[in-house]
Amino acid sequence: MTSIEPAPLLSLEHAEKSFGAVHALEDGVVDLYAGEVHGLVGENGAGKSTLVKILAGVHRPDAGRLLLDGEEAIFDNAKQSQEAGIAIIFQEPTLFPDLTVAENIFVGVQPLKRFRRIDGRRMRREAGAVFDQLGVRLDPDRVARGLSIADQQLVEIGKALTTNARVIVMDEPTAALATTEVERLFGIVEALRARGNAVLFVSHRLEEIFAICRRVTVMRDGRHILTRPTAELTVQSVIRAMVGRDMDALFPKVAAEQGPVVLKVERLTREGAFTDVSFEVRRGEIVALAGLVGAGRTEVARAIFGIDRFDAGSVEVGGRRLRPGSPTLAMAAGVGLVPEDRRQQGLVMDFSIERNVALASLDHVRRAGVIPRGAERRFAKDWALRLQLKYSKLTSPVWTLSGGNQQKVVLAKWLARQPSVLIVDEPTRGIDVGTKAEVHRLLSELAAQGVAVLMISSELPEVLGMADRILVLFEGRVTREFSRAEATEDAIMQAATGLVDQAA
Amino acid sequence: MTTIAEEKAVLEPQQRSHHVAEVLLRFRELGIVLALVLVVAGAAIVNTNFVSLTNVQQILSGAAIIALLAIGETVVIITRNVDLSVGSVLGISAYATGVLYVHHPHVSLAVVFLVALGVGVVCGVVNGAIVTIARVPSLVVTLGTLYIIRGIDGAWAGGNQVNASMLPTSFNRIGYGTLAGIPYLAIIAGVAVAIATYAMRSFRTARDFYAIGSDPPAARLAGIPVGSRVFLAFVLSGGIAGIAGAVWLSLYGSVDAIAGVGYEFQVITAVVVGGVAIFGGSGTVLGAALGALLLNTINSALDVVNISSFWTSAIAGALLIAAIAFDRLIAVRVAPALRTRRSSRG
Numbered sequence: 024m025t026s027i028e029p030a031p032l033l034s035l036e037h038a039e040k041s042f043g044a045v046h047a048l049e050d051g052v053v054d055l056y057a058g059e060v061h062g063l064v065g066e067n068g069a070g071k072s073t074l075v076k077i078l079a080g081v082h083r084p085d086a087g088r089l090l091l092d093g094e095e096a097i098f099d100n101a102k103q104s105q106e107a108g109i110a111i112i113f114q115e116p117t118l119f120p121d122l123t124v125a126e127n128i129f130v131g132v133q134p135l136k137r138f139r140r141i142d143g144r145r146m147r148r149e150a151g152a153v154f155d156q157l158g159v160r161l162d163p164d165r166v167a168r169g170l171s172i173a174d175q176q177l178v179e180i181g182k183a184l185t186t187n188a189r190v191i192v193m194d195e196p197t198a199a200l201a202t203t204e205v206e207r208l209f210g211i212v213e214a215l216r217a218r219g220n221a222v223l224f225v226s227h228r229l230e231e232i233f234a235i236c237r238r239v240t241v242m243r244d245g246r247h248i249l250t251r252p253t254a255e256l257t258v259q260s261v262i263r264a265m266v267g268r269d270m271d272a273l274f275p276k277v278a279a280e281q282g283p284v285v286l287k288v289e290r291l292t293r294e295g296a297f298t299d300v301s302f303e304v305r306r307g308e309i310v311a312l313a314g315l316v317g318a319g320r321t322e323v324a325r326a327i328f329g330i331d332r333f334d335a336g337s338v339e340v341g342g343r344r345l346r347p348g349s350p351t352l353a354m355a356a357g358v359g360l361v362p363e364d365r366r367q368q369g370l371v372m373d374f375s376i377e378r379n380v381a382l383a384s385l386d387h388v389r390r391a392g393v394i395p396r397g398a399e400r401r402f403a404k405d406w407a408l409r410l411q412l413k414y415s416k417l418t419s420p421v422w423t424l425s426g427g428n429q430q431k432v433v434l435a436k437w438l439a440r441q442p443s444v445l446i447v448d449e450p451t452r453g454i455d456v457g458t459k460a461e462v463h464r465l466l467s468e469l470a471a472q473g474v475a476v477l478m479i480s481s482e483l484p485e486v487l488g489m490a491d492r493i494l495v496l497f498e499g500r501v502t503r504e505f506s507r508a509e510a511t512e513d514a515i516m517q518a519a520t521g522l523v524d525q526a527a
Numbered sequence: 528m529t530t531i532a533e534e535k536a537v538l539e540p541q542q543r544s545h546h547v548a549e550v551l552l553r554f555r556e557l558g559i560v561l562a563l564v565l566v567v568a569g570a571a572i573v574n575t576n577f578v579s580l581t582n583v584q585q586i587l588s589g590a591a592i593i594a595l596l597a598i599g600e601t602v603v604i605i606t607r608n609v610d611l612s613v614g615s616v617l618g619i620s621a622y623a624t625g626v627l628y629v630h631h632p633h634v635s636l637a638v639v640f641l642v643a644l645g646v647g648v649v650c651g652v653v654n655g656a657i658v659t660i661a662r663v664p665s666l667v668v669t670l671g672t673l674y675i676i677r678g679i680d681g682a683w684a685g686g687n688q689v690n691a692s693m694l695p696t697s698f699n700r701i702g703y704g705t706l707a708g709i710p711y712l713a714i715i716a717g718v719a720v721a722i723a724t725y726a727m728r729s730f731r732t733a734r735d736f737y738a739i740g741s742d743p744p745a746a747r748l749a750g751i752p753v754g755s756r757v758f759l760a761f762v763l764s765g766g767i768a769g770i771a772g773a774v775w776l777s778l779y780g781s782v783d784a785i786a787g788v789g790y791e792f793q794v795i796t797a798v799v800v801g802g803v804a805i806f807g808g809s810g811t812v813l814g815a816a817l818g819a820l821l822l823n824t825i826n827s828a829l830d831v832v833n834i835s836s837f838w839t840s841a842i843a844g845a846l847l848i849a850a851i852a853f854d855r856l857i858a859v860r861v862a863p864a865l866r867t868r869r870s871s872r873g
Contacts, residue, residue: 081748
């Protein structure tokens with residue numbers, strides 16, 4: 024760094040943020056200069072989103088300082104951050120669908136004429152002028168409902184420009200964009216930079232970072248790792264900085280004998296979500312679907328289980344083709360799904376532990392259409408014991424349990440059906456370390472007992488520690504397949520960010 | 528990979544269907560006017576008395592009360608809330624107005640309307656405070672106040688009734704008087720609807736109502752004071768229902784404890800038929816007022832063509848469902864055209 028650099032427009036120093044026992048951010052550091060596009064990269068869970076939300080005024084840091092123009096600033100809410108000249112463009116913007124584009128840009132700050140009436144003509148004219156400035160065509164009078172993500176981002180950018188924001192943070196803006204839209208966005212980012220704005224560009228796609236950013240900050244496990252000019256870095260060195268950590272011995276992998284193919288997915292395609300996904304899972308095998316958030320992993324799982332329909336391809340369980348779009352049939356065929364969001368999709372939070380455990384096995388518990396409480400309780404108790412569930416009373420609502428024990432209830436619910444295929448989506452997200460190991464042990468044992476396990480996970484150590492085979496998805500396609508022996512964090516990360524040599 | 532030219536080719540027909548959809552949505556009012564014309568024409572063919580001056584005046588006066596209430600209800604529904612207490616507020620305000628005249632026969636019109644407004648505002652403040660401070664869903668809160676206010680009204684009125692004879696002519700004339708053949712009530716409602724329609728377009732506060740109903744969390748993020756705006760919406764609705772109570776008394780001339788029972792459903796039906804989205808965010812006061820007029824006209828038309836009045840509510844209900852189905856249909860038909868270009872990723 025040369026000493027003639029002016030002071031940064033914005034700098035965040037050693038910010039910390041915890042949510043309960045989870046340290047989302049332990050050392051958040053970033054500095055932005057006027058006229059600079061600055062990249063921010065890191066794995067899932069590295070703390071990028073928390074950092075962005077601190078800048079947005081959504082979260083208040085527990086410790087650390089935020090300097091704007093060298094002066095300390097603290098934001099209690101989003102409004103204060105906006106007024107300080109910071110604008111955030113989220114991956115999926117939150118526009119008002121019923122208001123017009125112009126109204127969305129000027130919400131709360133509409134230009135006024137006499138008697139405090141809104142000057143609609145001026146509002147439309149200024150909105151149009153902003154889009155002209157950005158070199159895009161967007162009708163200020165159309166309602167926001169149905170705008171493409173790219174266009175919604177434009178509206179947010181327009182909002183940023185009309186409020187004279189100096190710092191513009193883009194949180195994975197390209198994740199949902201088509202190639203041409205990404206090019207258009209790059210043009211706009213360049214225009215913003217040329218105007219003297221500071222742009223923080225958060226992205227998973229390293230080639231984008233290297234294409235438009237002057238400097239890049241790498242985060243890992245909630246900590247700042249490095250900030251360097253992109254010219255001094257290579258894609259490889261950034262990836263190494265992103266993943267460079269020790270493998271912990273958390274994974275009690277049990278060697279399991281592998282049997283015949285149980286789950287066979289062939290050329291599965293759902294438009295806009297994933298394309299041409301094929302793989303097999305054998306009896307006793309754990310196959311991991313790795314990739315970044317938004318790569319289409321959950322969507323594949325939902326399609327296999329029949330929650331979403333698919334446009335092409337087939338799913339076979341035990342040699343029989345599953346009819347698409349029916350979770351009931353998938354369950355009857357022996358498939359279980361432990362969803363990513365257990366509070367919303369995995370459990371009925373207000374139901375008791377016993378009712379949640381028995382929920383997927385009511386056919387088994389039911390006698391002549393009636394569910395006897397006693398049978399339900401015995402059933403639940405049996406499974407609670409097997410999974411070493413820690414609870415006070417089986418009749419307590421399931422929300423009284425810790426995250427890890429809640430996950431065990433979801434697992435129990437499915438294990439009680441003795442599935443032949445179990446799909447687990449982020450099985451240990453938000454679970455403390457001890458229970459995590461228990462969940463891992465359970466999955467491992469299940470495989471040993473002959474269940475075919477398909478595991479979706481964003482945690483590379485978990486993937487490397489648990490899986491027999493690893494499939495990496497990038498933007499809805501399988502980019503690479505690794506055996507347990509050949510997989511490394513670097514290689515998976517490369518495949519997950521789309522950096523695969525064309526031969527692969 | 529999709530080329531730019533290809534993408535354009537795909538996009539253009541989509542853009543056209545946007546416009547069709549937007550035109551349909553924006554000219555919802557036009558559809559109601561069309562339905563009105565059909566109903567009037569149909570009824571007039573069967574019985575020419577339907578378009579007689581008296582009958583038309585009666586329809587307009589009746590619709591005026593519902594249209595007035597619909598103004599406040601529209602504001603509340605646009606914020607993704609609902610006010611079920613409007614019928615009870617109208618009832619208690621009408622009775623209060625009557626009692627005021629019984630005790631002070633020479634009180635001026637201005638004072639009468641201020642009292643009616645005051646009664647309504649108090650009710651609105653109670654609704655708004657419970658909804659925004661205690662954060663109880665408005666459906667429950669106003670269902671509660673619907674019964675509470677009606678209960679107070681009943682205890683107060685007992686079996687008493689205020690008759691037209693106890694009311695001054697100047698007041699009664701509001702109900703039956705006409706200007707160039709148009710009932711005063713219709714003029715009052717028309718002016719109120721015009722002012723409200725303009726205001727809902729032209730003031731920041733009013734646009735905030737739409738934003739709140741469109742996406743409440745986003746409204747909070749955008750720095751809109753959601754609580755105080757929702758509170759204001761309930762106060763407006765209460766105040767308007769209060770004034771409507773005095774107007775109601777002038778039209779019907781006598782009031783007891785059951786004035787305005789069930790009006791809330793007529794009002795909400797009118798609002799929804801008039802194109803206000805039941806989950807907030809869109810719709811106009813003008814549409815809601817036209818909805819009120821349409822419902823009242825249908826009632827009267829059924830009467831004229833000798834269909835049992837029992838059918839009236841069935842038809843109002845069918846119309847309500849048709850209106851919602853229509854909105855849903857448009858949403859479903861338009862959705863593919865409005866879908867984002869995610870799927871065309873290169």
